[in-house]
Amino acid sequence: MSTATAPAPVEEQPPFRPGLIARSIAAFSGTPGFVIKIVLLGLTNALAVWAAVVLVDTSRWIALGILVAATALIDFVYLVPRQWAIPLKFLIPGTVFLIAFEIVPILYTIEVAFSNYSTGHIASKADAIKQIKINSLEAPANGKQYEIAPARDANGKLVLILHVDGASAVYVGTKKGLSPLSKSDVKLDENGIPAAAKGYTLIKGAELFTLDRQLQGFDIPTTGDAAIEPQGVHQAVELQPTLRYDPAHDRFVRIRDGLVYANNGRGSFAAVNHPRDELEPGWKAYIGAANFKKLATSPLYRNPFLRVFIWTLAYATLTVLLSFALGLFIAIALDKKGLRGQRLYRSALVIPYAMPGFLSLLVWGGLLNDQFGVVNRTLLAPFGLHVPWLFDANWARVSVIMVSVWLTTPYFFLVSMGALQSIPAELTEAARVDGGAGWAVFRRVTLPLLLVAVAPLMIASFAFNFNNFNNIFLLTGGGPCSGTSSVACSTDILISYSYKLAIASGKGNDYGLASTVGIVIFFIVASISAFGFWRSKSLENLR
Amino acid sequence: MTTRARSKESREPDARGSGARPQQARLVSPRMERQLMQNSLTRMWALLGAIAALAAILVSTATAAHKAVTIVIWTDSDRAAAVTKVANDWATTNGATIKVVTKNFGDIRDNLGTVAAADAPDVITAAHDWTGQLAANGLVQPLYPSKAVRSQFPSYTLNAFSYGTAVKKLYGIPAAVENIGLVVNTKLAKTPTTFKQLETEALAQKKKAHLSFGIAVQQGSGGDAYHMYPFFSGLGGYIFGTNKAGNLDPSDIGVASPTLIKNSGLINKWNKEGLINSVVDGAAAQNAFLKGQAAFWITGPWNSDTLKKSGLSFKVIQMPAIVKPSVPFLGVQGFMVTKYADAHGVGSAATDLVTNFFASPSAQTQLAAANGRPPANVKAKSNDPVLAQFSAASKGGVPMPNIPQMNSVWGDLGQAWVKSTKGAGATPAAVAFKTAARAIADKIG
Numbered sequence: 001m002s003t004a005t006a007p008a009p010v011e012e013q014p015p016f017r018p019g020l021i022a023r024s025i026a027a028f029s030g031t032p033g034f035v036i037k038i039v040l041l042g043l044t045n046a047l048a049v050w051a052a053v054v055l056v057d058t059s060r061w062i063a064l065g066i067l068v069a070a071t072a073l074i075d076f077v078y079l080v081p082r083q084w085a086i087p088l089k090f091l092i093p094g095t096v097f098l099i100a101f102e103i104v105p106i107l108y109t110i111e112v113a114f115s116n117y118s119t120g121h122i123a124s125k126a127d128a129i130k131q132i133k134i135n136s137l138e139a140p141a142n143g144k145q146y147e148i149a150p151a152r153d154a155n156g157k158l159v160l161i162l163h164v165d166g167a168s169a170v171y172v173g174t175k176k177g178l179s180p181l182s183k184s185d186v187k188l189d190e191n192g193i194p195a196a197a198k199g200y201t202l203i204k205g206a207e208l209f210t211l212d213r214q215l216q217g218f219d220i221p222t223t224g225d226a227a228i229e230p231q232g233v234h235q236a237v238e239l240q241p242t243l244r245y246d247p248a249h250d251r252f253v254r255i256r257d258g259l260v261y262a263n264n265g266r267g268s269f270a271a272v273n274h275p276r277d278e279l280e281p282g283w284k285a286y287i288g289a290a291n292f293k294k295l296a297t298s299p300l301y302r303n304p305f306l307r308v309f310i311w312t313l314a315y316a317t318l319t320v321l322l323s324f325a326l327g328l329f330i331a332i333a334l335d336k337k338g339l340r341g342q343r344l345y346r347s348a349l350v351i352p353y354a355m356p357g358f359l360s361l362l363v364w365g366g367l368l369n370d371q372f373g374v375v376n377r378t379l380l381a382p383f384g385l386h387v388p389w390l391f392d393a394n395w396a397r398v399s400v401i402m403v404s405v406w407l408t409t410p411y412f413f414l415v416s417m418g419a420l421q422s423i424p425a426e427l428t429e430a431a432r433v434d435g436g437a438g439w440a441v442f443r444r445v446t447l448p449l450l451l452v453a454v455a456p457l458m459i460a461s462f463a464f465n466f467n468n469f470n471n472i473f474l475l476t477g478g479g480p481c482s483g484t485s486s487v488a489c490s491t492d493i494l495i496s497y498s499y500k501l502a503i504a505s506g507k508g509n510d511y512g513l514a515s516t517v518g519i520v521i522f523f524i525v526a527s528i529s530a531f532g533f534w535r536s537k538s539l540e541n542l543r
Numbered sequence: 544m545t546t547r548a549r550s551k552e553s554r555e556p557d558a559r560g561s562g563a564r565p566q567q568a569r570l571v572s573p574r575m576e577r578q579l580m581q582n583s584l585t586r587m588w589a590l591l592g593a594i595a596a597l598a599a600i601l602v603s604t605a606t607a608a609h610k611a612v613t614i615v616i617w618t619d620s621d622r623a624a625a626v627t628k629v630a631n632d633w634a635t636t637n638g639a640t641i642k643v644v645t646k647n648f649g650d651i652r653d654n655l656g657t658v659a660a661a662d663a664p665d666v667i668t669a670a671h672d673w674t675g676q677l678a679a680n681g682l683v684q685p686l687y688p689s690k691a692v693r694s695q696f697p698s699y700t701l702n703a704f705s706y707g708t709a710v711k712k713l714y715g716i717p718a719a720v721e722n723i724g725l726v727v728n729t730k731l732a733k734t735p736t737t738f739k740q741l742e743t744e745a746l747a748q749k750k751k752a753h754l755s756f757g758i759a760v761q762q763g764s765g766g767d768a769y770h771m772y773p774f775f776s777g778l779g780g781y782i783f784g785t786n787k788a789g790n791l792d793p794s795d796i797g798v799a800s801p802t803l804i805k806n807s808g809l810i811n812k813w814n815k816e817g818l819i820n821s822v823v824d825g826a827a828a829q830n831a832f833l834k835g836q837a838a839f840w841i842t843g844p845w846n847s848d849t850l851k852k853s854g855l856s857f858k859v860i861q862m863p864a865i866v867k868p869s870v871p872f873l874g875v876q877g878f879m880v881t882k883y884a885d886a887h888g889v890g891s892a893a894t895d896l897v898t899n900f901f902a903s904p905s906a907q908t909q910l911a912a913a914n915g916r917p918p919a920n921v922k923a924k925s926n927d928p929v930l931a932q933f934s935a936a937s938k939g940g941v942p943m944p945n946i947p948q949m950n951s952v953w954g955d956l957g958q959a960w961v962k963s964t965k966g967a968g969a970t971p972a973a974v975a976f977k978t979a980a981r982a983i984a985d986k987i988g
Contacts, residue, residue, distance in 0.1 A: 042593025049598035054661075119947050120679040122656050131681035131882065138710045145689060166690045191691065191899075206638025209612040209892040216890060232894030237687040242710060280708060281681030300985050370822045371755055372830075390764045391822065391965055477765040481958045487986065489958075500954070507987075508676050508947040509656075 113515035119508030128283040136243040143238040149194040291516035304488030327412025353410030361474035393490035455536035625913030663883035671703035685712035703942035717919035724936030732838035763824030766957020777865030793948040799980035810972035859932035951986040
């Protein structure tokens with residue numbers, strides 16, 4: 001104790017030598033740093049110019065304004081030396097990434113939750129109408145198919161030379177209609193495609209594909225609504241529409257019988273007398289809180305919710321508590337000074353944490369296989385035991401928790417090890433001197449101090465495990481299913497349950513419903529975490 | 544206290560000295576700052592130069608891609624080389640350029656719905672059972688191949704790519720077909736001609752090799768309705784019925800069809816005697832067969848190389864009929880033209896490439912060979928004897944339903960098999976399949 005208070009002997013200060021990191025940073029000041037800065041800024045600006053071209057192309061003026069302002073701000077901050085701009089140099093990159101990777105996805109999730117974005121409803125309304133028209137085309141009763149060759153007539157105007165598929169008749173087609181040609185004037189290749197025609201110059205080679213836009217609109221009218229439409233550069237088909245769009249009433253009318261498909265306000269044109277008969281594709285539309293209502297009222301979603309919720313809570317809580325207990329136990333055991341091979345033990349213990357979770361989960365799935373897995377076959381068989389690890393509901397729950405604990409323990413081991421070393425030895429020594437037994441000292445001194453540091457991490461780990469999709473999906477896939485539905489099986493947690501609901505059910509992908517469940521889960525996790533942090537604050541008063 | 548006071552004192556003279564700008568916050572020396580101010584013109588020019596150069600590169604590449612006829616094709620890694628070669632054969636004679644983008648097969652379907660129009664493909668490699676989902680999303684264009692082209696394909700392959708609730712349209716050109724078959728180890732068992740024979744042979748081998756199952760067919764805890772389909776169809780089950788217009792009807796679910804329920808006692812019997820066991824997953828089934836323990840393995844052409852290398856003497860047949868023919872699911876892979884092709888100005892080029900060139904026998908041979916599958920075009924001959932046996936095993940098979948409602952079926956149907964064939968404590972098959980049918984109907988809604 002006395003040495004600490006004694007005045008330190010005055011020594012000659014050695015010349016200042018910055019550390020390795022400081023020196024490597026310093027190497028970037030001066031010309032290399034300037035070059036790097038200019039290149040990075042140049043890249044940013046070039047990207048902005050490119051983005052501006054795209055935005056002008058699509059007439060998004062508000063976005064363009066934001067882009068220009070942001071780019072100008074970035075350039076100013078990094079180029080013009082001003083005292084007040086220096087903190088911004090550090091703030092701007094962080095803010096940009098915060099907006100790009102946190103705020104935008106959150107806003108997008110909220111937006112999607114209030115829409116019907118799902119299979120059959122991903123297009124814009126204009127695209128959907130266009131596609132319905134294309135899909136409604138039908139070959140008329142005696143409609144023909146043609147082999148075609150685009151050609152130019154004597155005046156250089158685009159025409160089509162047509163040959164009836166499977167017959168011998170040949171025609172020349174303009175936007176006005178068909179006129180027959182003499183068979184002897186047209187030569188056909190082995191596929192029946194016109195190869196030469198008297199009086200016309202066939203368009204060949206590279207020029208052919210530059211006609212794309214012209215060919216798309218090159219419809220040769222035949223009888224009634226029907227027209228011959230080119231499909232590619234070598235085929236044309238006679239088609240007639242079966243539906244007519246009526247923009248005044250925003251509806252489709254079936255030409256055959258006048259059946260009306262009205263806009264149902266939920267992103268589809270549906271038959272008025274049969275609302276389930278919808279035209280495909282529909283479009284993405286805002287449907288208010290309908291997804292939330294569906295989640296709350298539909299028995300398919302509501303009934304298993306509580307059961308899944310309780311299991312999710314149990315899964316996350318048990319994983320965190322058991323991992324913490326085990327990690328702390330190991331950390332205390334290895335905390336002994338002078339233990340041999342301490343580094344080796346520590347490295348070995350971190351392996352589950354360092355290995356990619358995907359890999360270890362799949363390996364565990366193999367290890368726990370009922371009949372062929374190492375656990376049953378090699379470890380348990382000699383004792384005459386056989387555990388249906390993944391095939392019995394309760395055992396599957398045990399397996400899932402066991403593997404999660406295996407994956408999470410190293411984290412708590414590392415955290416506890418650090419936290420233990422930060423607890424002053426004087427405190428525990430003083431407690432011992434006061435006559436505390438080992439357990440009492442641990443419980444009343446070490447643990448509370450440890451929890452101050454570790455409790456927030458436990459809450460974070462809880463939130464992580466609450467949504468630990470990988471562990472469940474890769475190990476059991478949510479199974480085994482014993483109830484009436486494969487949507488919520490015995491080890492499904494909320495996130496895997498919502499995945500099954502939204503991504504692998506109904507007509508395919510229901511992103512709207514998935515986002516809704518995501519928001520609900522967010523509120524559950526947020527309120528539990530908030531409660532946890534509020535409780536852990538009381539721990540901090542210990543300090 | 545004393546140190547803080549001292550540092551404050553020491554700062555003050557400096558702050559006074561440098562006037563308006565306080566010295567202590569300065570990060571660069573006055574000399575350097577002057578130099579920087581002088582350099583500020585230079586740096587503006589340097590920046591402008593860098594911007595101009597980079598912007599020119601970015602904008603020119605973006606516009607260059609717009610001008611030439613460039614067709615972007617999304618395909619999987621197995622087929623990438625073959626697609627590149629075949630498409631380039633076509634492109635060089637037609638003055639177009641091909642850009643092949645390699646993706647995970649499943650991602651092609653999923654990403655097509657979310658990709659930005661500028662990056663979107665014009666042509667995709669697709670599985671036929673995506674047709675409904677892609678068409679319902681309005682992402683792919685109908686195709687109209689000529690009679691001559693259509694006549695070269697078995698009608699089921701074209702049906703597999705056709706979809707439409709009102710007007711049925713063809714959305715893809717088939718390239719390769721696949722189906723599972725029953726692989727028999729001919730050293731261990733006689734090739735069965737009836738299901739009874741198969742059962743007897745399999746159970747005899749089960750006893751001899753101390754296995755827990757007779758036929759190696761993969762399920763695992765997640766279930767596998769695809770590999771179980773021969774049993775399912777053999778017992779009289781079906782997935783969706785067809786309506787009057789000949790379209791698949793998602794409201795007619797045959798997962799618990801009366802015929803299947805009537806014969807479901809057979810499943811309970813197989814479970815009891817251990818003919819099939821849901822514990823067996825993909826790896827376990829493969830191991831048991833390749834190690835010469837199991838005499839029968841249900842698998843597809845993706846394992847034909849494995850089989851050839853194994854050195855076993857084997858034969859691939861269709862599983863013998865149970866009460867109905869035990870047909871497999873048929874899978875067809877092919878090519879589709881996306882809705883983006885028109886917007887990119889390459890609609891007619893992409894349509895031509897897919898409907899005429901990819902459909903031709905020589906292209907089909909190369910495309911199918913790249914993926915180890917028999918080609919769909921009947922004129923394109925595959926001279927691989929094992930693939931030919933798999934093809935023969937497809938007789939009477941049913942294309943996997945291509946309507947999006949199929950998403951609701953896989954999980955529940957797989958689980959019905961898992962529950963009813965898990966050995967001790969299995970659910971009676973009639974209950975398991977009725978439950979599955981109800982759950983599927985609920986999900987389709």
